Amino acid sequence: MSETHDASLTRDQIAARIAADIPEGAFVNLGIGQPTLVADHLDLERGVVLHTENGMLGMGRAATGDEIDPDLINAGKIPVVETPGASYFHHADSFAMMRGGHLDVCVLGAFQVSVAGDLANWHTGAPDAIPAVGGAMDLAIGAKQVFVMMTLFDKQGGSKLVPELTYPATGLGCVSRVYTDHGTFEVGADGPRVVDLHGLTADELAERTGLAFA
Amino acid sequence: MTDVIERSDATAAADEAVADIPDGATVLIGGFGSAGQPVELIDALRRHGAGDLTVVNNNAGNGDHGLALLLREGLVRKMICSFPRQSDSWHFDELYRAGRVELEVVPQGTLAERMRAAGAGIGGFYSPTGVGTLLAEGKEERELDGRRFVLERPLSGDYALVKAHVADRMGNLVYRRTARNFGPVMATAATTTVVQVSRVVPTGDLDPEAVVTPSIYVDRVVVL
Numbered sequence: 001m002s003e004t005h006d007a008s009l010t011r012d013q014i015a016a017r018i019a020a021d022i023p024e025g026a027f028v029n030l031g032i033g034q035p036t037l038v039a040d041h042l043d044l045e046r047g048v049v050l051h052t053e054n055g056m057l058g059m060g061r062a063a064t065g066d067e068i069d070p071d072l073i074n075a076g077k078i079p080v081v082e083t084p085g086a087s088y089f090h091h092a093d094s095f096a097m098m099r100g101g102h103l104d105v106c107v108l109g110a111f112q113v114s115v116a117g118d119l120a121n122w123h124t125g126a127p128d129a130i131p132a133v134g135g136a137m138d139l140a141i142g143a144k145q146v147f148v149m150m151t152l153f154d155k156q157g158g159s160k161l162v163p164e165l166t167y168p169a170t171g172l173g174c175v176s177r178v179y180t181d182h183g184t185f186e187v188g189a190d191g192p193r194v195v196d197l198h199g200l201t202a203d204e205l206a207e208r209t210g211l212a213f214a
Numbered sequence: 215m216t217d218v219i220e221r222s223d224a225t226a227a228a229d230e231a232v233a234d235i236p237d238g239a240t241v242l243i244g245g246f247g248s249a250g251q252p253v254e255l256i257d258a259l260r261r262h263g264a265g266d267l268t269v270v271n272n273n274a275g276n277g278d279h280g281l282a283l284l285l286r287e288g289l290v291r292k293m294i295c296s297f298p299r300q301s302d303s304w305h306f307d308e309l310y311r312a313g314r315v316e317l318e319v320v321p322q323g324t325l326a327e328r329m330r331a332a333g334a335g336i337g338g339f340y341s342p343t344g345v346g347t348l349l350a351e352g353k354e355e356r357e358l359d360g361r362r363f364v365l366e367r368p369l370s371g372d373y374a375l376v377k378a379h380v381a382d383r384m385g386n387l388v389y390r391r392t393a394r395n396f397g398p399v400m401a402t403a404a405t406t407t408v409v410q411v412s413r414v415v416p417t418g419d420l421d422p423e424a425v426v427t428p429s430i431y432v433d434r435v436v437v438l
Contacts, residue, residue, distance in 0.1 A: 053322065054246045054392050070248060071393040077247040088391055090398040090426070091246075092330040095323025099343060123348070130310055131319045132299035137344045138323035172346040 008181045008199035014149055016041040018107055018179050021147070026104040027051055029139060032076040035107040035149050044083065051103055053135045055094045058086030075135065095135070098142035106143035108136070110150045110178075111167045112160050115211060117175040117188040119148065120167035133170075140171030152180035152209070159209040161185060161192065190214070216385030216429055218414055219436040228258035231408050231436040235259060235373055238291075240268040242329065242371035242400040243281060247273065250393035252377040252410045253280040254438040259375070265289045270329070270371060272322065272396060274298035274306035282306070290315055294369070296322035321349060324366055326399055332368035333402025333431075341366050374404035378427065381411045382418070385432030386425045394426065401431040408434045 009017065011034060019041035022028055029051045030036050039061065042048045050059040052074045059074060060081035068079040089097075097103065112120040122136040123129065140146060150160055161178060177195070178185045183205065184195035193214040197205060206213065221227035232255060235241065241259070245251030260283055267290050274293045275282030284290055286305040293315060298306055309315040320328070321343050331339055340363035344350045354365040376397040379390035387409060389397055401407045409427075414437055 052392070054249070054395050056392055069391065071250070071391040073247060073249050073392055077249075082391075088389075088394055090394050091322070091326035091396045092399045095326050099323055099327075099341065128311075130299040130307060130317075131348075132297045133319055133321050133349065134297040135322040137321040137347060137349065141342050141345070142323075169347045 004197045004201065006199060010181070011037060012040075014179050014181060017184065018147055018149060021177070022048055022105055024048070027057070027102065029053065029098065029103050029106040029143065031106070031108040031136075031139060033109045035109060036076065038107055038149070049085075051094075051097065052080075053094050053098065053139070055089050055091060056082070056086060058083045060086075095138050098138050101142065101144060103143040105145050105147060106139050107147045107149055108139060110148045110160065112162050112165050113148050113150070113175050113178050113187060114162050114165050115187055115192045117173045118165050119146070119170045119175050120165045122170045123168045125168050136170050140174045145176045146174050148175050148178045150178065150180055152182040157208075159211070161187075161209055161211065163211065185213070216383075216432050217434045218381075218383055219434060220414070224254070224438050225258070227436050228254045228410070228438055229261060231255060231410075231434050232258045232262050232373075232375070235262060235264045237264050238266045239264060239372040240270065240370070242374040242396075242404050243269055243271040244374070244376040244395065244397040244400050245271065246392070246395040247276065250377050250389070250395045250397055251280055252375045255375040255377075255408060255410050255436070256280045256284055260284050260287055260289065263289070266291045268292045268294065270294045270325070270369065270400075272296050272325070273300060274303050274317075276300060277302045278305075285309055285315065288314070292316035292318065294318045294320060294325070296320055296325050319349065325369070326396060328366055328369035329396075329399045329403040331366075332370035333399065336368060338365050338367045340364065369403065371400070371404035372406065374400040374407040376401055376407060376409045378409050378411050380420065381409060381414050381432070381435045382416065382420045382429075383414060384417050385409070385429035385435055386420050387411070387427035387432060388420060388424055389426055398427050401427045406433045407431055408436065410436050410438045413437060
């Protein structure tokens with residue numbers, strides 16, 4: 001059963017919503033950009049361990065003042081601190097950890113997610129764009145569960161949850177859940193299912209996305 | 215044997231370390247952003263002036279230093295990297311849009327694993343990364359145990375330029391925090407590996423259990 005709430009969520013509230021679904025003791029990678037906000041809502045006493053693809057487990061918060069060390073940065077190249085129990089490893093090991101399915105959860109931003117769980121988040125397909133993929137394709141297919149954090153609609157009001165991708169794919173059938181300002185959705189082989197709604201009724205959701213939800 | 219290059223003039227030491235890199239070489243350059251980027255060795259390579267280079271790095275230069283200047287000088291024919299476009303990659307962007315540099319974009323984990331494969335004598339590997347995307351076009355695809363994979367080939371270098379933290383006189387290396395990144399895999403994947411370090415300690419002073427790159431992979435160490 002889905003729940004409906006009156007107001008849409010702020011970015012910070014989406015981040016908190018995602019954090020609440022991350023299980024105790026999970027190994028988690030937070031993608032560059034909005035997903036990093038999830039870290040602010042993770043209770044480290046629940047033993048969640050953050051992975052950063054440039055070679056670290058046990059990443060802590062952003063560094064400030066004297067803590068800043070140019071040799072200790074996250075994937076967004078922001079200085080961070082280490083937590084007790086942290087470890088360092090080289091890039092091939094870091095991506096083996098990811099590709100090998102050892103991470104429990106990865107949270108990524110997206111341009112589009114299809115109802116089958118296909119992800120587009122690396123390339124707009126614009127002819128003059130310089131392609132840059134970074135770790136996006138590795139992250140998309142690696143973790144046991146891939147969560148997407150995004151707004152449900154783009155600036156023109158078009159749905160970013162789509163029947164089929166129109167942007168170039170990052171990975172196919174890889175996303176399990178989509179967390180948005182207007183609701184949380186499960187995607188994949190069984191099609192889209194509403195987990196909760198925020199500031200939209202089920203009818204409005206169907207009308208604005210053009211999708212049929214379970 | 216590892217050569218340890220120590221000069222009172224650090225610039226001269228860096229110049230000596232890269233002096234035999236020829237035109238047309240493939241050079242693996244460590245670093246993720248500025249962490250682990252061997253800036254002094256890259257500057258020496260630029261002064262040396264070898265051109266027509268193929269450069270492998272995660273990025274395609276930042277700001278007005280290091281790799282960005284190597285690009286600006288027109289010494290790089292081709293970049294192989296995962297993330298060329300950044301807010302401060304203006305030298306690469308300009309060259310790319312002018313058609314003056316080739317670009318091969320490789321997913322970051324595939325980039326690392328291709329170099330690991332080269333260093334480990336592996337002829338290729340099937341990876342699930344990139345399946346069904348633009349970056350899998352033209353690559354052999356196979357379904358194994360019900361999952362789709364693409365064939366990726368090893369990526370080796372003529373030279374690797376790597377920044378580590380401490381070396382001993384044998385060339386064993388330890389790194390510092392996330393500056394380790396591509397260094398250990400690049401060191402295995404190049405014919406000649408040149409490493410800049412903050413200091414060299416006597417052989418036997420590094421804990422063998424803590425060595426990250428064993429000396430067999432290291433040809434030259436320069437203290438900068």
